[in-house]
Amino acid sequence: MKVTNKFSMALLAKSSNESFARACVSAFATQLDPTLEEISDIKTAVSEAVTNCIVHAYRSGMGNIYITSELLEPNIIRIKIRDKGCGIENVEKAMEPLYTTVGGERAGLGFAVMQSFMDRISVRSAPGKGTTVTMYKKISRRFGGNA
């Protein structure tokens, strides 16, 4: 798949950056002329992935979250969200709905939401090294926008 545009950024794993991160990616995605629902899906999935970095990956300290987003032909957005945090011991288990290791008021739905709201997600993780979540969404071109 040919990459037609790309942006990357790094931001501190602070909860106040959650809204900034999802706003950046969704603003970038507007080049594909998405519907409001598609934009909302992207915002939600990014919010979940970034929150996971803050709540899980860097739970014992601060670190960077690295976000790369690419526009691919034909009208697909690929979003990579990477951390250098604690990593996930068992990715399959972590992706089960309602599974959470932090308790409190976390619903344990982060990965379920990403899977449901995006077309495809993959998770690569190494304990002690970090996690990369890659998500894809095909955008229904409404008016033939310029990507």
Next chain:
Amino acid sequence: MSVEINVTGEVVTAYLSGEIDHHTAKAIRENIDSAVDLNMPTLLVLDFKDVSFMDSSGIGLVMGRYRNLAKSGAELHITGASEQIHKMLKLAGIEKLAKIEGR
């Protein structure tokens, strides 16, 4: 993000507005819980009409309020949910815990 609380008899209504995420959920939770602790309602209504964004932190918020209310036998209703918020509520199976009005 803001929460406006209205108390009518035994009903507490929390009008939520703005964005609900992990960053904002704590303040919302504290606002609602203090109103519930003070008024001991038989029904808590969460009004999402003016919520412009919600991720699964909002689901945690709803589930947590449900658990607290269940201790005293009080009910939880949800109203004003947009299509997107409804999609999230459905994914989490919230309709089994709370009555979702206006759908």
